[in-house]
Amino acid sequence: MTALSPEAPPTVPSSSGNGPVGPDAHDGSGARRFWRAARFPALLAAALITVAILMSLGSEQFPTGHLEPGSVAPDGTRALVNVLSEDRDVEVARTSQDAVEEVSAAGDDVVLVVFMDHRLLPEELDRLADLDVDTVLVRPSVRSLAAFAPGVEMTGRELPADFLERPVEPRCDLPAAEAAGPAYVHGELYTAPQGADAVGCYPMEAGDALLQVAGNGTTTTVLGNGNPLSNRLLDRGGDAALALNLMDAGTVVWLRPDPPRQEGGATITELLPAGLRWSLLPLAAALVLLALWRGRRMGALVPESLPVVVRASETTEGRAALYRSRGARDRAADALRSGFLERHAVRLGLGPDASPEAVVAAVAERTGGDPRGLRDLLYPATPDPYTADDDGLLRLAAELDERGRRLR
Amino acid sequence: MVVTGRAVLLAGVATVAVALSGLLGAWAAVIAVGVVVVPLIVDVALAVSPKALRMSRSGDTSLRLGDSALVEVLVSNPTGRRLRGSVRDAWPPSAHAAPRTCPLRVDAGERRRVTTTLTPTRRGDARAAGVTVRSIGPLGLAGRQRTLSAPWAVRVLPPFHSRRHLPGKLSRLRELEGQHTAMVRGQGSEFDSLRDYVPGDDVRSIDWRASARSDGVVVRTWRPERDRRILIVLDTGRTSAGRVGDTPRLDHAMDAALLLAALAGKAGDRVDFLAYDRRVRAQVKASGKGSQVHRIVEAMAPLEAELLESDPAGLVSTVLGAQGRGRSLVVLLTDLNAAALEEGLMPRLSALTSRHLLLVAAVEDPAVAAMAAERGDSGALYRAAAAERTLSERRRVTAELRRSGVEVVDADPEHIAPALADAYINLKAQGRL
Structure with a gap:
C-alpha cells in the first residue's frame, strides 16, 4: 500500500530571469499606446462613414412603381401630378378609405382617378362607385367596370409594337378628347351597351380606347391604358391635354391603392403540434447530456515542459544567410580559399606559416599550370577577378575543387 | 459527475416520445424530463465514490x-x-x-x-x-x-548505444595487459613480472640479468598502470543544447562518456564524473573498486542542456578542487566552439594542464561538412563558405589546444564514442596516465 518513488533528481533549474522589458512601461503613455493601437481602425471607420454620407447626399429616394405619382421613372406619373398641382389640388390616396374621405372633404368640384383597382376588394369598389362623383378609371378590372359602369365591356386589346408611330384620332364629339387631338391611347378597348348614354372616343377595330358613360349627373370615364399619363408619353401628341381635360376639377383625388397587406394568420409555432413544441425541452436536456458525455475528460491534461530544439549548425546557416543577403563575395571567397589551403597544407608538406610564394610554388609543382593564375586563384588579387560577381565565385569554387582532385 | 451515452440515448427517446405525444405536450414534457433526470440522480447517488x-x-x-x-x-x-x-x-x-x-x-x-x-x-x-x-x-x-x-x-x-563497442575495446585493453591469446607483450610501463621466453616474444624484452641466473631465457612483462584517476567532465552549457542529427550534443557526449567510464572501470581506473555549466549539475565520486557506470548513468538521467554560457573559470577551479593532489586524466566533453573556448578556457588551460592531463572531446556536426561540400548556385556557395569558416575555426581551436599540450578528439556522432575510447587506450599504452 505504500507508494514508492525513486530518488528525487536534482531540482529543476530556474529559468533565467529575462523579465519583460518594455520601452514604454510607465503609466503616462497608456493613452498614447491606446491611440497608437486604435488610430488605424478609427481612421478606417471615419473614412467609411464619410464615403457613405457623400454617396447618400446625391441620391434623393423617389418611390418607384407603375403609374406611381411620386415616381420619376418612365412609367411613373410625377410629371402629370406636378402639372396638375399648378392649378388644382391633387390628393394622393393609398387606400379606398382615404379616397372616400378625400372625396367627401373636397365637396362637389372633384374628380376621382382610380389606378390599379385590381388591388381593391369588391366591397371597396362598390363603396367608391356609390360616391356619386366624376370618376376616371384607368385600365379597370372587370369587377370594377361592373361596379362603376354596368354594361360596359372590354371587347379587345390593341397595342402594336410600333404604336408610337400611329397616334389614334379621337373621332368623337367629347370635348376633352376633341380638344386634345391624336393621342397614344392604345390598350384595352371597350364597348358600351346599346342605348346607354355613352360617348366612345379613339375608336379602333374592336372598340373604343376611351369611353365616357353618363348617369346620375356624374360621368364615368374609362381609359384603356395608363401609358398616356406616364412620364414617358405625357409630352407626345395630345396625351397631356387629354389627361388635363379628363381631370378637369378643383380637386383631383388620385387613388393608387397599395397592395393589400396580410392581416392576422397564425405564426409557425402556432401551427406546430403542441407535442413538437414541448419536445424542445427534453431535446435541450439531451443536448446538454450529449455535451457532458463527449466533453468530459478523463482527468486533467498533463503539462510537460518542451525541450529546446536548436540545430547545432544553426550559427553556420545564419552566417550563410548573412553572406548571401549582403552579397559578401570577398568573405566567401576568403573562406573557400583558406579552407582549401588548410585542408591541403599537410599534404603539400607546408606548415601553417608558409608564405604565399611557397604555397603557390608547391601547388603549381603538384598540379601544373601557370603560377601567376594560381596565385590569383589562391590569394586575392587587386582587383580580385573571382569576387566581381556570383559567376566568378562559382568559377573559383570549381577551380579549387579541380585543384583539390589533382592534389589527391 | 459524468454521464454516459446511455443517458443521451434515454433523453433522445424521451424527446421523440414527447414529439409524438400530440396534445398532451406540456405534461408529457414534464414527465419525460423527470424520467431522464431522476434516474441520473439515482445513478450518481448509487455509484461507488x-x-x-x-x-x-x-x-x-x-x-x-x-x-x-x-x-x-x-x-x-x-x-x-x-x-x-x-x-x-x-x-x-x-x-x-x-x-x-x-x-x-x-x-x-x-x-x-x-x-x-x-x-x-x-x-x-x-x-x-x-x-x-x-x-x-x-x-x-x-x-x-x-x-x-x-x-x-x-x-x-541514457540509452548507452555505444555499449556495442565495449567488447572490441576491452579486447584491445587486454592486449595491452599481455593477457591476450595473441601473446603480445604487454605495452604498459609498469613492471609486472618475469616469465619464461616463448617463441614469438619480443627479444627486446629479454631480461639478460635474470636469464643469467636461471636455466632458460627470461622475459620481463609490463602491464599498464592501474588505479589511475579519470575525471569525466560534461559541459551542460548552451553549446551542448545544439542538435546534431536529431539528438542534442549533450546526449552524444553522454554516450561517449559512458563507454569511456565502462572501459576505464574494467581497466581498473577510478572514474569520477562531473556535469558543469555555471554550477555543478551532477557529480559522482569514485568509491572503492568496481564499475561506476551504474552510478554515472543514474546521475546523467535528469541532465538537460542549460541555455546559458558555461563558466570555464568555475569549471577549472572545481576540477582542481575535486581531484586534489596527484595527476589524473581530465576528459572534457564540450564543443570546439571558437568563441566559447578562446574567451573562456584557453587563458585558464595552464592551471589545468600543469597538474593534469587534459583531453577535450567534441562532437562535430556532419551537417556542416555536408554544407562545405555544397556546390551549384551562388546560394550553395555562400553556405559552403560559411561552413568552411566554421570548420576552419574548429581546426584553429584544435591546433591551439594541441599546442598547449591538450589531447583533442573530434569526431562525428557515430564515431565519437569509439574514438574517445581509442584515445584513452592509446594514452594508457603510452603510459601517459
Missing part, C-alpha cells in the same frame, strides 16, 4: 531510453458495492503511456491491478500525474469521477 478507493503502486522505477517499462496501480475497493467504470493512469505525453484508459470492475472488498506500459521518448524523470477513476452507477447512466494521487516516478536513463 472514487474517494473511498485506495490506490497503491508497484512496477519499474528505471529503464533505458527506447525500452518500455510496466507500472501498476492496485485499486482496492473497501466499500460494500461493486465498482464499475474506467480508469486512467496519467503520465506526461512524452512517456507515451498505453493504454490511455482501461475499463475497471472491482467487486466489493476486492482489489484489481491496472497495468500501464510506458515507452518514454525523453530522458529524465517521468512522474505520474494521478489516477483518474470514473465510477458508473448501476443503471449505467451516470456516475462520479475523481483524480486520485498515486505518486510514482520512472527514471529514464
Whole structure:
C-alpha cells in the first residue's frame, strides 16, 4: 500500500530571469499606446462613414412603381401630378378609405382617378362607385367596370409594337378628347351597351380606347391604358391635354391603392403540434447530456515542459544567410580559399606559416599550370577577378575543387 | 459527475416520445424530463465514490531510453458495492503511456491491478500525474469521477548505444595487459613480472640479468598502470543544447562518456564524473573498486542542456578542487566552439594542464561538412563558405589546444564514442596516465 518513488533528481533549474522589458512601461503613455493601437481602425471607420454620407447626399429616394405619382421613372406619373398641382389640388390616396374621405372633404368640384383597382376588394369598389362623383378609371378590372359602369365591356386589346408611330384620332364629339387631338391611347378597348348614354372616343377595330358613360349627373370615364399619363408619353401628341381635360376639377383625388397587406394568420409555432413544441425541452436536456458525455475528460491534461530544439549548425546557416543577403563575395571567397589551403597544407608538406610564394610554388609543382593564375586563384588579387560577381565565385569554387582532385 | 451515452440515448427517446405525444405536450414534457433526470440522480447517488478507493503502486522505477517499462496501480475497493467504470493512469505525453484508459470492475472488498506500459521518448524523470477513476452507477447512466494521487516516478536513463563497442575495446585493453591469446607483450610501463621466453616474444624484452641466473631465457612483462584517476567532465552549457542529427550534443557526449567510464572501470581506473555549466549539475565520486557506470548513468538521467554560457573559470577551479593532489586524466566533453573556448578556457588551460592531463572531446556536426561540400548556385556557395569558416575555426581551436599540450578528439556522432575510447587506450599504452 505504500507508494514508492525513486530518488528525487536534482531540482529543476530556474529559468533565467529575462523579465519583460518594455520601452514604454510607465503609466503616462497608456493613452498614447491606446491611440497608437486604435488610430488605424478609427481612421478606417471615419473614412467609411464619410464615403457613405457623400454617396447618400446625391441620391434623393423617389418611390418607384407603375403609374406611381411620386415616381420619376418612365412609367411613373410625377410629371402629370406636378402639372396638375399648378392649378388644382391633387390628393394622393393609398387606400379606398382615404379616397372616400378625400372625396367627401373636397365637396362637389372633384374628380376621382382610380389606378390599379385590381388591388381593391369588391366591397371597396362598390363603396367608391356609390360616391356619386366624376370618376376616371384607368385600365379597370372587370369587377370594377361592373361596379362603376354596368354594361360596359372590354371587347379587345390593341397595342402594336410600333404604336408610337400611329397616334389614334379621337373621332368623337367629347370635348376633352376633341380638344386634345391624336393621342397614344392604345390598350384595352371597350364597348358600351346599346342605348346607354355613352360617348366612345379613339375608336379602333374592336372598340373604343376611351369611353365616357353618363348617369346620375356624374360621368364615368374609362381609359384603356395608363401609358398616356406616364412620364414617358405625357409630352407626345395630345396625351397631356387629354389627361388635363379628363381631370378637369378643383380637386383631383388620385387613388393608387397599395397592395393589400396580410392581416392576422397564425405564426409557425402556432401551427406546430403542441407535442413538437414541448419536445424542445427534453431535446435541450439531451443536448446538454450529449455535451457532458463527449466533453468530459478523463482527468486533467498533463503539462510537460518542451525541450529546446536548436540545430547545432544553426550559427553556420545564419552566417550563410548573412553572406548571401549582403552579397559578401570577398568573405566567401576568403573562406573557400583558406579552407582549401588548410585542408591541403599537410599534404603539400607546408606548415601553417608558409608564405604565399611557397604555397603557390608547391601547388603549381603538384598540379601544373601557370603560377601567376594560381596565385590569383589562391590569394586575392587587386582587383580580385573571382569576387566581381556570383559567376566568378562559382568559377573559383570549381577551380579549387579541380585543384583539390589533382592534389589527391 | 459524468454521464454516459446511455443517458443521451434515454433523453433522445424521451424527446421523440414527447414529439409524438400530440396534445398532451406540456405534461408529457414534464414527465419525460423527470424520467431522464431522476434516474441520473439515482445513478450518481448509487455509484461507488472514487474517494473511498485506495490506490497503491508497484512496477519499474528505471529503464533505458527506447525500452518500455510496466507500472501498476492496485485499486482496492473497501466499500460494500461493486465498482464499475474506467480508469486512467496519467503520465506526461512524452512517456507515451498505453493504454490511455482501461475499463475497471472491482467487486466489493476486492482489489484489481491496472497495468500501464510506458515507452518514454525523453530522458529524465517521468512522474505520474494521478489516477483518474470514473465510477458508473448501476443503471449505467451516470456516475462520479475523481483524480486520485498515486505518486510514482520512472527514471529514464541514457540509452548507452555505444555499449556495442565495449567488447572490441576491452579486447584491445587486454592486449595491452599481455593477457591476450595473441601473446603480445604487454605495452604498459609498469613492471609486472618475469616469465619464461616463448617463441614469438619480443627479444627486446629479454631480461639478460635474470636469464643469467636461471636455466632458460627470461622475459620481463609490463602491464599498464592501474588505479589511475579519470575525471569525466560534461559541459551542460548552451553549446551542448545544439542538435546534431536529431539528438542534442549533450546526449552524444553522454554516450561517449559512458563507454569511456565502462572501459576505464574494467581497466581498473577510478572514474569520477562531473556535469558543469555555471554550477555543478551532477557529480559522482569514485568509491572503492568496481564499475561506476551504474552510478554515472543514474546521475546523467535528469541532465538537460542549460541555455546559458558555461563558466570555464568555475569549471577549472572545481576540477582542481575535486581531484586534489596527484595527476589524473581530465576528459572534457564540450564543443570546439571558437568563441566559447578562446574567451573562456584557453587563458585558464595552464592551471589545468600543469597538474593534469587534459583531453577535450567534441562532437562535430556532419551537417556542416555536408554544407562545405555544397556546390551549384551562388546560394550553395555562400553556405559552403560559411561552413568552411566554421570548420576552419574548429581546426584553429584544435591546433591551439594541441599546442598547449591538450589531447583533442573530434569526431562525428557515430564515431565519437569509439574514438574517445581509442584515445584513452592509446594514452594508457603510452603510459601517459
